Each structure stands twice: as structure tokens, then as C-alpha cells.
Amino acid sequence: VTSEETKTSVATGVVMLMLLLYVIMNAAVISSDWINFKKSYVLKRSVVSPRSNMEIMLSFLLAYFVFIFAANMALMALMQLSGLVPEINWGVFTSLLAVTIIYSLCLNLFFFRIFKMPGHATTFGILFVMLMAGIGMPAVFGDFGGSWLSIVAYISPVYWLYKAIDLQTIFPAVWVILAMAGVFLTAGSYR
Numbered sequence: 001v002t003s004e005e006t007k008t009s010v011a012t013g014v015v016m017l018m019l020l021l022y023v024i025m026n027a028a029v030i031s032s033d034w035i036n037f038k039k040s041y042v043l044k045r046s047v048v049s050p051r052s053n054m055e056i057m058l059s060f061l062l063a064y065f066v067f068i069f070a071a072n073m074a075l076m077a078l079m080q081l082s083g084l085v086p087e088i089n090w091g092v093f094t095s096l097l098a099v100t101i102i103y104s105l106c107l108n109l110f111f112f113r114i115f116k117m118p119g120h121a122t123t124f125g126i127l128f129v130m131l132m133a134g135i136g137m138p139a140v141f142g143d144f145g146g147s148w149l150s151i152v153a154y155i156s157p158v159y160w161l162y163k164a165i166d167l168q169t170i171f172p173a174v175w176v177i178l179a180m181a182g183v184f185l186t187a188g189s190y191r
Contacts, residue, residue: 009087011084012086016085016096017140017162019072019076020096020097021133023072024103025125025129026068026108028111028123028124028128031112031115034112035115035116035118038112064105065102069097069101072097076093092168100157109185135158136162138150157176160177
């Protein structure tokens, strides 16, 4: 492996990780949008429609998933065409993008259930994502704080995303991130 190939793979990994972190940060913004919908009775009008709560929630989630997925795939394709990301494993990126969006949307639902004010959801959501990114950093920079930091890093999706990008494999990262998403999805009620 030459020095140039190493630089290329590191640059690609950094761009992928930054894009996936941005997807997770969107959870805070989306949850504040949902809180605004709730305050302006948009969600209440949807609930009195002949559809179930689950159908309405799934339609919102599917719409956000499709939009975020398409936008980020187009962004990565543009980066590859422009030469910013010369080589990319599209299978790994597509899989990681899909599970990251699922994680982000489940985190969005969690923030939506907890907070009543849009500003609080955005602020605490971004702080939560920054905390998770900080906890996952031992994977990126090596074990810089002792063995306890490398153990705590396992609870961060950033750790698993970095490991998947670094090893160019989606297992077990996909299952772990989906399990984390499941925790946020099942916390609270669906109303």
C-alpha cells in the first residue's frame, strides 16, 4: 500500500464519517420541526384523519428517510465526480447511510417525546450528538484516555461507524446501530 493510497482512503473515510455525523445531527432539527407541527396542530389534524397513529408516524418517517437518503447519495456522488472522494465502497456507504438515517429518525422520535419546546430539542439534541461523537473518538484517534474510555466508546454510534468505514465491512456495526435505534424507537409511546 503506497502513501498516496493511504491518504486517499483516509480522506474518503473522513468525508464519509463527517457526512454520517451530519445525518445524525439532523435528528435534533427534525424533532424541533415535529414539535412545531404539534404546537400548530398539524399533527392533531393528521390524527383525526381516518388513519392510525402508526400509519401517520410511518409516513412521516418514510418521507424523511427517502429525502435524506437521496440527498446524501447525490452529495456523495457529486463528491466522487468532483474528485474530492476518489474511491468509495458504495455498498458499505449505502448500508451505513441507511442505518444511520434509521438511527437518526429514531433519535428524532425520542427527542420529540421528551421535549415540548423546539429550541430545547435542537439544543439538547446537538449536545447529545456531540457527546456521542466525543465518546466515540477513541476509535478514531486510538486509546488516548486509558482502557475505560475505549470501553465506553462502544455505546457510541460514531465508534461503530468509524470501525465499519475503517475495516470496510458493515458487520457487526449495522446490527449494533440498529439495536441502538431500537432503544430510542421503543422509549415512550407512539402518540
